[in-house]
Amino acid sequence: MAKRKKPLTCPVCKQKFSHSAKSHPMKRMSKHLWSKHKPYMIKQQKSGQRKKKKPKQIATEMELADDLLLMAILEIGERLDSLEGKPIQHRNAMGMLIEHVGSLAKRSIAGEKPKKPLQQALFGSLYSGGWEKRQKK
Structure with missing residues (x-):
């Protein structure tokens, strides 16, 4: 039985790529996003920092x-x-x-x-x- 490659789609560029069962899909997606879409990831981080609870x-x-x-x-x-x-x-x-x-x-x-x-x-x-x-x- 051959290993099955699972498809992933990038939310930014809609590029499809696959990962093997050994690598975790979140890790593979994160690696792609940080290497190809760094400004997008920085924007995501900053939006999360704005949304987090601030001390009263x-x-x-x-x-x-x-x-x-x-x-x-x-x-x-x-x-x-x-x-x-x-x-x-x-x-x-x-x-x-x-x-x-x-x-x-x-x-x-x-x-x-x-x-x-x-x-x-x-x-x-x-x-x-x-x-x-x-x-x-």
Whole structure:
């Protein structure tokens, strides 16, 4: 039984060519398109890049807010042993906030004073206490 050659048609030039069963038709078509119709393929790539999902502005803003909260949390209390050496992901930010505020509440109930006031520690990177200085004047 002889090997059967399967026909392929180029979508650009409508040229017919065949491939054997050993070579994949997509590979053969891609090779032809890149060698004979390079501008067409570049145009296809750019159109795909235009159509892909772009990150929403709110998502980037939330990541920035998460970063500010995480930095403030890490300044307030001791860094937890379980977090050392692990990268902090943005989806864990609220869990960390709740965990650290809970530990601060436990310490305040026990009578320990925090190193910094909570408000300044949480939002210090946002205003650096500037409004308090202006109010005192």
